[in-house]
Amino acid sequence: MVGDAMRRGISGGEKKRLTTGEMMIGPSKALFMDEISTGLDSSTTFQVLSCLQQLAQVLEYTVLVSLLQPAPETYELFDDIILMAEGKIVYHGPRSCILNFFESCGFKCPRRKGAADFLQEVLSKKDQEQFWSLGDETYNFVTVDHFCERFKACNVGENLAMELLKPFAKAHNSALSFSIYSLSKWELLRVCFAREFLLMKRNAFIYKSKSLQVSLVAALTGTVFLRRHLSDDRTRANSYMSSLFFALIFLIVNGLPEIAMTLKRLPVFYKQRDCCFYPAWAYAIPAFFTKIPVSLVESIIWTCITYYLIGYAPQASRFFRQLLVLFLMHSTALSLFRCVVSYCQTAPVSSVGSTLSLLFILLCGGFVIPRTSMPNWLKWVFWISPMSYGEISLTGNEFLTPRWKKVMVSGDTIGKSILMDRGLDFSSIFYWISVGALIVFILLLNIGFTIGLTTIRPPGTSQALVSRDKLTIIQGKDFEDMVNKRPKLSKANMDTPNIIGKAIPFKPLAISFRDVNYYVDAPMATREKGYAGGKLQLLHNITGAFEPGVLSVIMGVTGAGKTTLLDVLAGRKTEGIIEGDIRIGGYRKVQETFARISGYCEQTDVHAPQITVWESVVFSAWLRLPTEMDPEIRHDFVKEVLETIELDEVRDTLVGLPGANGLSTEQRKRLTIAIELVSNPSIIFLDEPTSGLDARAAAIVMRAVKNVAVTGRTVACTIHQPSIEIFEAFDQLMLIKRGGKLIYAGPLGHNSCKVIQYFQAIPGVPMIKENYNPSTWMLEVTSPSTEAYLGVDLAQIYRESSLYKENDAMVKQLMIPSPETSDLHFLTQFPQKFWEQFKACLWKQCLSHWRSPSYNLVRIVFVALSCLLFGVLYWQQGNIEHINDQKGLFTILGSMYCTTLYIGIKNSQAVMPFVSVERPVMYRERFAGMYSPWAYSFAQLAMEIPYVAVQVLVFLFIAYPMIGYEWTATKLLWFFYTMFCTLLYFLYLGMMVVSLTPNSQLALIVSSMCFITQNLMAGFIVPGPKIPKWWIWLYHMAPTSWTLNVLFTTQFLYNDDKNIMVSGEVIPMTSFVKNNFGYSRDLLPLAAVMLAIFPVLFGTIFAYNVAKLNFQRR
Known part of the structure; x- marks a missing residue:
């Protein structure tokens, strides 16, 4: 295995040789190699360069190599030398003439000094004087510009200029190659397929973990929605509707690890694409097709476990039709996340893109906001959400069966009534229309993925720095004095x-x-x-x-x-x-x-x-x-x-x-x-x-x-x-x-x-x-x-x-201690006291956070964009005067569910790559005995608090008034407290998961399991009183259940005179909410305390894991 900073693999020199070998193998006749000797011993460097010399002289390759410290024998292998300084060519010509050129300029290479070392130092203002050979003349610094002029005037420079002036021979065949790639299209595809299967085999642990996760969540879902009686009434129909929605949500969220896996491979892809190893489509097609078995296996596991536990329609054809839709939804999710990564390219931006996509799909999918409750001018968005077609096909597959044909008092069947409430009352033919739509989504997203890989350039790199010396020259200060203060390089x-x-x-x-x-x-x-x-x-x-x-x-x-x-x-x-x-x-x-x-x-x-x-x-x-x-x-x-x-x-x-x-x-x-x-x-x-x-x-x-x-x-x-x-x-x-x-x-x-x-x-x-x-x-x-x-x-x-x-x-x-010495002993384990360690770590974290706009600014912008989306879709629906029936109450509870869950998930996802990047640095500093891991952890936890507060304030100023919540001091303070604790515990949850797992892929799998559990147990998909008694403990352990409790209670349950219409009957809203959701003012003090406990708990577990676990393999 090649390995990386966290995984033991080949040595640094072996990695460099691997890179060199990767580029040498192939039909390329022009090789441009940058610092290929880094990490190699001089003997190995000589062998590698000898091979390149043979390629150039025997096979007529064009080879251009930049080297940092070539040994004399390695230097002797080259025919021509290009010497550069300050972005200018000082010399370009035969190696045998370069020392004579500098001797003509008054500088001579000492006897026991390598020519390459001499060439690099003679251009430096700090080291040039030691090579001055004209003892009878006063030394003055010779600038790079002067060397360039001398070179142009010498024979080598004149010959080069004449060579460049020769016109291109029109009779010469100018085509270097008649094909971009070495292999045929079929061979390219076959090789890329073989590599994808090999990588899947090497990442088998990831896929096994995902399959186990699907099995556990399916078992949880099946037992939560377990069919405990045979009656097919409206209550049971609502439960089925929720279970189908959750199945779609789970299979979409289960595709999140695809983001990390794709991101990790992008740098290698860009390198190989730009070197014409293969086109983007040869990478994109196997990336899609090799994931089809994964989608199929996970869909089969889910359907086999949940279908008969929940008690869906018993016909075999209905089972396979549900399986087909779930398979297509999972494939759509994987395609979507790959497409997002191909355009976003970096972890923070991809996290924002994927979460916004998820949020849009969820809000416009017809469950959280029924199609009939959407503003008329926005109903078109329902048709561009893949979840809408998943909802149409799954609900139609279930509720258009004979078992739901029982006629209600209103004259509609139970199945028809449920579908009408959600705006999903379509004929059975829409099942196949939805299947076709999902296939079209998959094709479009993979085409978009391919286009993104083909057209988008890799993230830009910039290592051009303006040093203090150069800045001094720009500012017109005395550079000479600064240079003379520096020591020269001499033995x-x-x-x-x-x-x-x-x-x-x-x-x-x-x-x-x-x-x-x-x-x-x-x-x-x-x-x-x-x-x-x-x-x-x-x-x-x-x-x-x-x-x-x-x-x-x-x-x-x-x-x-x-x-x-x-x-x-x-x-x-x-x-x-x-x-x-x-x-x-x-x-x-x-x-x-x-x-x-x-x-x-x-x-x-x-x-x-x-x-x-x-x-x-x-x-x-x-x-x-x-x-x-x-x-x-x-x-x-x-x-x-x-x-x-x-x-x-x-x-x-x-x-x-x-x-x-x-x-x-x-x-x-x-x-x-x-x-x-x-x-x-x-x-x-x-x-x-x-x-x-x-x-x-x-x-x-x-x-x-x-x-x-x-x-x-x-x-x-x-x-x-x-x-x-x-x-x-x-x-x-x-x-x-x-x-x-x-x-x-x-x-x-x-x-x-x-x-x-x-x-x-x-x-x-x-x-x-x-x-x-x-x-x-x-x-x-x-x-x-x-x-x-x-x-x-x-x-x-x-x-x-x-x-x-x-x-x-x-x-x-x-090995025998001297009599006058004693063994080393320190009164404390660390040089500084704990408080000093904490201050130093907090200072460093403060600087890192402030200079990370891709992390902090992006998540604040995400909150602002999400608030605008929530505000438009839920315009004034939080006004208690507008909540007059069960559907209105359910809609506003859905808004609270979406805002807390998905902004929280975004926080959790955003912090994971940030903590992962810092982890190798922490391991180095911890090995060096700089600080206690507890001080580091507490500083990292504390640094997140002000940024979370800013997120909540953004929400208060944008979404709060747009949704129509009441502007009173008490409700504002409760809302701020609840959202602050919620976003904080989600963020600390992400940090905790990273501290528990060795890599980002596994962290995403574990975190998605946590998100799914909190989603199911939040009290929206399955209200608390309707959760089976054997799972009620998990409902109380889910932080999101307490969040929804506090939010809804503080906003709407202080008005005992408010009545709503439920199934044709007017009843007090407080009693309906207590009976159906379990929310009441009596539970508010306990819920408020629980909200404060969760971030403390997750933060403590994070700190403990950082102190006790080490995933670095050396």
């Missing part, structure tokens, strides 16, 4: 410590470990290939140590186990079996204490997207530095860290989402390091700190890391493809081969002499070439292919070497 400067470690005291500590093993469950694919054991060993008896003041590096080929070792030592693994002895300062490691004195920069840069660089680092410092520290010292420390990592230029920039907006890859990497550095750790682990960085940015980062080590801290890094300078900045090397076996641990020596001597002493190992990168040579001579060619086991050679014995003796010594 001498790599050894210059700064304020880090001087301003704040810390305790130097060594970490030692012996015989560390790590096992995970063998993947199913591995077992199918004949792997006998149930466990897969990823680390084999790793023994070593990292000492204070020593900069250590862990290296190995991609997938060797470098990150795994760091995760095990740092205590970040959440599954698997760890064996071995790990000690800190000679004492056994205690994870809670270790988190206080350590920092871990993960390979994946996980940050809150809606806060700035400065705020991210301040937040870390606020929570991780000692309480007694003076705020000014903390502020200065944060400022110095940002300057050291060179992030102060973008300190006010929002972090953003990876690959979408905000910081670039290398800026995110430096932010990760800055967040850990401000914690003032004694031990710091950095996993791939230079991955995704260009040579200059990597040098900046490694200079900062070197400075940290010089202060006496213990620093260990994993690294893939270091330049010579970066590699030789390390003091100690730990080399791991594939399979997690140690093959070298010891010093590098001057110019890597110790490492070179060790491996060249092994018979058959080739000598290193002059000026060759030692790290690349080392990885090449220790690769599995070289090891197999030499017929040796490098791990065994190391275990038998004198170096291993020296290391073993050193580890034994470090």
